Amino acid sequence: MAANEADAFLLEAVQKGDQQAWRDLIERYQGRLTSFARRMLAHRGDAEDLVQETFLGFLRSLPNFDHSRPLETYLFAILRHKLHDQFRKVQKGQRQSLDQLELEDTPEAWLDTETPSGHLVGKEKLAAQRAALVDCLRQWVDQCRTQQRFQDLIVVEMLMVLGLRNKEVAADLGLRETAVAGVKFRVLEQWRKLTGSAPGAPEWREADLARDSSVARIWREEGISCLKRSTMGRFLLGVLDQDWNTYIDFHVNMAGCDRCRANLDDLRSEDELDTKWRTRLRERCFTSSVGFLSRSPQ
Numbered sequence: 551m552a553a554n555e556a557d558a559f560l561l562e563a564v565q566k567g568d569q570q571a572w573r574d575l576i577e578r579y580q581g582r583l584t585s586f587a588r589r590m591l592a593h594r595g596d597a598e599d600l601v602q603e604t605f606l607g608f609l610r611s612l613p614n615f616d617h618s619r620p621l622e623t624y625l626f627a628i629l630r631h632k633l634h635d636q637f638r639k640v641q642k643g644q645r646q647s648l649d650q651l652e653l654e655d656t657p658e659a660w661l662d663t664e665t666p667s668g669h670l671v672g673k674e675k676l677a678a679q680r681a682a683l684v685d686c687l688r689q690w691v692d693q694c695r696t697q698q699r700f701q702d703l704i705v706v707e708m709l710m711v712l713g714l715r716n717k718e719v720a721a722d723l724g725l726r727e728t729a730v731a732g733v734k735f736r737v738l739e740q741w742r743k744l745t746g747s748a749p750g751a752p753e754w755r756e757a758d759l760a761r762d763s764s765v766a767r768i769w770r771e772e773g774i775s776c777l778k779r780s781t782m783g784r785f786l787l788g789v790l791d792q793d794w795n796t797y798i799d800f801h802v803n804m805a806g807c808d809r810c811r812a813n814l815d816d817l818r819s820e821d822e823l824d825t826k827w828r829t830r831l832r833e834r835c836f837t838s839s840v841g842f843l844s845r846s847p848q
């Protein structure tokens with residue numbers, strides 16, 4: 551079963567109040583979420599507390615969950631939100647961690663279970679436009695990967711994630727500046743084709759590729775170019791070809807994707823599977839949240 555199908559299957563069961571499905575869902579995501587939180591917090595216990603709260607927050611906001619969003623993106627957004635709250639509470643000593651976290655404004659609307667219905671219509675429209683855009687960008691990333699156009703992908707991440715200028719991108723990749731401009735032109739053409747005349751689609755100008763554009767913000771928030779867990783598993787097994795390895799190394803280490811790094815850490819630690827720890831954390835998350843499961847609408 552493909553990862554997103556498994557998610558959909560679990561989610562459907564969870565919404566019906568299926569306790570085993572809720573356990574399975576926790577089990578599936580707790581490792582990567584804990585690895586992520588562990589990178590930001592000094593103590594394992596604090597990381598586990600936040601993971602527990604993340605699952606609780608997820609169940610509480612489940613009625614508002616947009617099923618077109620990847621579950622992982624949503625869970626990481628809740629965790630980021632919790633981390634942000636945590637850092638706000640502590641002293642300035644930990645400021646740097648907050649900067650590292652690089653918080654985008656976590657869409658609070660997803661976490662808000664009591665949205666007035668009047669706002670809902672506008673929000674739904676915006677959410678639909680955003681979902682359409684995200685869908686197109688993901689399609690483009692898939693195309694780049696299947697056609698092995700990794701350099702285009704790297705250039706886009708250098709611009710939108712790292713915020714580099716043409717000149718810097720060119721220097722890093724050993725290209726001429728005109729070649730970088732050529733990649734940008736081509737990418738914008740491809741995006742224009744993909745989004746077509748969908749309502750709310752950007753007109754696609756060069757500025758959309760800059761780090762401070764709203765497209766770039768959505769790119770980072772949604773983890774548009776984040777890797778599938780199965781791909782990362784193959785990366786760790788060393789069975790991918792060189793272009794893939796170079797790209798993954800870039801995405802995780804140069805572009806510094808915390809989410810993919812957390813997944814890699816989690817996959818690495820699965821080998822030395824600490825079953826006791828996994829069971830303990832899962833049961834803890836389960837016990838603290840299961841009350842909300844039964845209260846969810848059927």
Ligand SMILES: [Zn+2]
Binds near residue numbers: 777801808
């Ligand atoms: Zn990533």
